[in-house]
Amino acid sequence: MMNIDRSKLTPMMRQYFEIKENYMDYILFYRLGDFYEMFFDDAVRASRELEITLTARNCGLEEKAPLCGVPYHAVDGYIKKLVDKGIKIAICEQTEDPALAKGLVKREVVRIITPGTITDPEMLDEGNYNYVASLTKLENTYAIAYCDITTGVMKTTELHDPEKLIDEIIKIEPSEIVISDKHTLAPDMIKTIEAQGITLTPFMDHAFQPHAGKRIIERVLNVFSIESLGFADDSAILCASGALLAYVEETAKVPLNHFNKIDIYNHSRFMVLDKFTRRNLELVETMRTKDKKGSLLWVLDKTCTAMGARRLKAWVEEPLIDIEAIHKRLNTVEVLVDDLLLRSDLRTHLKQIYDLERLTSKLVYGSINPRDLVALKQSISVLPDIKGCIDTLEEGDFQTINEDIDSLKDIYQLIDESVVEEPPYSVKDGGVIKTDFHPEIANLRDAIANGKGWILDIESKERERTGIKTLKIGFNKVFGYYIEISKGSSKNAPEEYIRKQTLANAERYITPELKQLEETVLGAEEKIVRLEQELFAQLKQNIMVHVDRIQTTARAIASLDALLSFAECSYRYGFVKPKVNNKDTIQIKNGRHPVIERIFNETPFVPNDTLLDQKAHKFYIITGPNMAGKSTYLRQVALITLIAQIGCFVPADKAEIGVVDRIFTRVGASDDLSQGQSTFMVEMNELANILNNATSKSLIILDEIGRGTSTYDGLSIAWSVVEYLSQGSGIHAKTMFATHYHELTELEGKIDGVCNFRIAVKESRDDIIFLRKIERGGANQSFGIQVAKLAGVPEPVIERAKHILSKLEVNDINNNIQNLQGLEMEDGKAQPQTDGKVKYGDYSVSEGLYHYLSKLEVEQMTPIEAMNALYNIISQFKEK
Known part of the structure; x- marks a missing residue:
């Protein structure tokens, strides 16, 4: 485009290029009459993205310029479509009255529209902020500042951890992030940000310098010193905030009078929620459809x-x-x-x-x-x-x-006294200002309403004064109002009549009085619209302060x-007020999942209790079949905790919530093909994030660990995670772990604070009924085949599965695990001995007997079951 010989261009196209060269990264909407037109590369791109016709226009060159255009009155829809695709737009308007212009009408870019700088409410989701952010890095400190330019909300914070920065960006959900055109951000970070669908906009590096930030912040917020706002010289947040204000001012091209506060916050002021937790708990949108319905926000x-x-x-x-x-x-x-x-x-x-x-x-x-x-x-x-x-x-x-x-009240009075109750949409249409607000408005409206009557009065008065019965007043666009007298009576026309036109049968005259009235009547509508525009502009200015x-x-x-x-x-x-404190306890009586309860509101929700602390109930191992409600229970505990900490009542009969600093969730996993990661790698990334960042004040929700690899690998990892989170020099965070590895239930009694829970299931022959109730104890089977049957798997497959299962159970992992050696627990009660015996209380027993005994649930046995168990002990484990 820039290789065009501009000397051959028409004056209008030369003006176009002079403006366009300052906005090369934007599609220029160039106002011509009732249309915004785009030329050359802009036209080709816009016609493709908007699916509108591409034509051509003579521009002074041998070949016509590619052209497309959209009507100015319908431009918002086209702008939104382009901006939604991350395309930036510059709006070029006429900036002088064409009637007063000498030569080409002056035009300027009056506004820039990018994904983060949309101001038209019709193009925005009224329930969401539309943030534009700036991001910078000074040494080892990242700073992000962000604002919604339609509300004046502006915040900034600094972080040192790139992962936490990404979490903060995901929380903020900016539409656009401004970075220095000489940025030093890592390529991986840029890639991660762009993967979120966020537009990255390079901006002049000068705006990111501390001195530039200091000047613009003091000017826009009208403060004597940045220190009064909490900024320190040369701080990263100063650089980010200054650059953001510079960018917004550059795009808006108006004084930012509605920016009067910058909230400098420490991200640790709030519970930390990483991207996995936000997704898994479905706080503001669902995982699958990205809809608000089905999220916690939808309920609240x-x-x-x-x-x-x-x-x-x-x-x-x-x-x-x-x-x-x-x-x-x-x-x-x-x-x-x-x-x-x-x-x-x-x-x-x-x-x-x-x-x-x-x-x-x-x-x-x-x-x-x-x-x-x-x-x-x-x-x-x-x-x-x-x-x-x-x-x-x-x-x-x-x-x-x-x-x-x-x-x-003063603003109410200003508007009430001046603007009619039901005004038109645009002040250009007139009829906006009340008649009694301004004396000239009253006179002009009187002229519009009574002008014809005034003409008839003059006509009647002149007939009577002159005695000419054929005298009448007419109007045409050439002469305006005139007095017409027939040829025969024209000799009686008064001397003060000024002849204007001679016709075959009549003479036409004007008088000073008639012309003055004409000016009053004919100019009234134009004058009143102009005056109303002036008064409306003054009203806006009065409110602006x-x-x-x-x-x-x-x-x-x-x-x-x-x-x-x-x-x-x-x-x-039916939510209740929770008791929130700084203790290390989460105790919930008859807690309910706030979203599931509402989605299935015709079915009574089965509530469940929870007691998590730093002592005997630190780590829940929850077993039970798929579809029984393990995941729902885990999420409801996390959501109840979160709801309490946002200051809302919670879905329970009673709740005591010890404040947690973070909620971590590892729930399911799926391949992340865009990042080249398998299911297992995604799962391990999430797990690593938890183990590296959790504290004793955190709440951890684990829904399966190690399912993406072999059974032995998965069990080994899960086992090790339980140890790391619960004992010795580990994290000691309150943790709930739902798993299909029933072998982990053996850790109860070996590791302090580990408790077994299961989802209650009622069996009826080959069928099962999910009771949705959490109870103490571990599940002794997974009911996988029964669940498959419930899901509608054909009967021949079910029967064959049963046969295969019976063969596999002979050598399953539950038997093999009894032969594992070297599982010494630092704080546990069972320790393998060199002679193959296990210390069980005051006795030494074989490992086989130990594992048999540890699985017995004596409290739930019938007398006959207890006799059978005793017989098995005698027959299988008798010393020889």
Whole structure:
């Protein structure tokens, strides 16, 4: 494109290239009349991506320029389609009135649109923030800053671990990440980020320098010193934040008046949730369909406003670890749960509030329309009622929320006095400003309404004054209004009449009075539209100075709405207030899975108890058949813990939650072909992440370990993991491990804190019924064939499987494991001896007898079963 001889181009195409050369990485939407047009390479690419016709236009060269275009009034849909594909767009508009232009109309790029800088609410999901982030690295410190340019929310943090940085990025879910065009990020990190579907945008390296960051932060946030915001000179977060503001300012091309705060946070302020846990617990979307329905957010979201929905999602993704902050939320929710009338009144009021955050951004970006201002006024009108509902409440967060909600009565008055109740969409259509708001508006509207009457009055007055009965007033586009007199009567025309046109049968005249009236009547509509535009612009400017107040109020409303959502959900579904503390105990009475319970709400959910601590109940080994409910139980314990730490009531009869710093999950596995990793490698990566990062304050959920390799390898790894997490110098984290390796149940009694649990199953001949109840003890079989039968596997296959199983059981791993040597436990009770004996209490017994005895469940035996067991001991293990 750049090799074109520009001297041969038409003036318009030369202007196009002058603008385009500054936006080579963008598709330039060049405004021509009622269309945005694209040329050359941009046209070829846009026509392909948008599936629109590619034509050509004379540009002064021998060959015509490729061309495609879209109507300006329908441009948003086309822009969204391109941006969704990661394509960046520059909008070029006429910046002067064509009627006043000398020569070519001046044009400039007025806005840049990238995946992270969309401002049109119609193109955004109202329930989600659309973050644009900047990422930088100084020495061994990574810093990420991110913001939603439609709400003014901006945050930043620093990390030292690349894996934790990736987890943070996955939590934030930015649409776009800005990096220095001289970045030093590792290729693997770049690849991982791009694999998440995030657009990476190189930006000038100068913007990432500390001095540049200092200047722009102080200017945009209007502060004397960055230290007042918590920034240190030469810090990585200073560089990331400064670059982000520079990029947003460059793309928006307007002052960022709605950026008034940067939240500098330590990621350890929140429970750490890595990408595996977020996926496995399905916090905000399901694993398979990526839909909100079926996720935890789907259950908890009973918000009334878009702002509240975004705040709730952020809370779900950032569980708290600060006890005081958790208690404040829980106490607020408790008041709302207990007061039905208060909850009902607040919900009624909140449903009348529009998206104040994004209305404010439209004000800043100059795209707010008359209907938006009416929506702002409507939202403000209910603020006093909301404050009235909570102004006497001091529990939890109510006092802070009430103080942050500004009634904004002056802004309400500004809009109410000036804008009609039901304005048109655009101020260009007129009819926006109230008649009595401005005297000239009143005069012009009077002229429009009564102009014809005024003409008839002049006509009647002139007939009477001149005595000419044929006198009449007419109108055409050439002369405007005129007085017409027949040829025969024209000799009686007054001297002050000015002849304008002679016809065959009549003469036409004008008078100064008629021309003045013409100017008033004919120019009224044009004048009133121009005046309304001026008054509307002034109104926007008057409201703009109060952006901070509107935003603070919007954030308080968002928090109130999210807390109210917690309360509504808790009331509807019978959740209870958990007792949250810093102890090392998780105790749940009749806990339920919040999502499964709602999806299958016609079937009663079978609740289960949980007791995890750092003593006798540190490590659950859970066995039982597939489909019986092991995974559901594991997830429900993790979700109940998480729900408590976001400050919501929990699905249980009673719960005491000792705050956990992290929740780890290793649930299932599938091949990651995009990364060239097998099922087993994915599984081991997740396991390594847990073992390398868990602490004694963590909660670990393991749903199968080692299933992706041979049975012996898998069992060996699983066995070793149990030891590492539970004994000696290991991690000692609270752990729940669901497994098909029934051999691991032998670790109860050998390792302190290891407890066996199983899913209760009722057998009836060859059939089984899942009771969904967790009970003490280990499962003595996996019921795999019975589950296959339930799943509909043909009967011949089932029968053949039974026959094969009976043959395999003769030499299965359960028998072989009894001959394993050298499994010395540092803290266990059983230790193999050199003479092949095992120390069992005060006695030395053979290994075979030891394993036989350890499997007996004496408490559940009938008398006859006990006699048979005794007979087997005597006959099989009698010393010879």
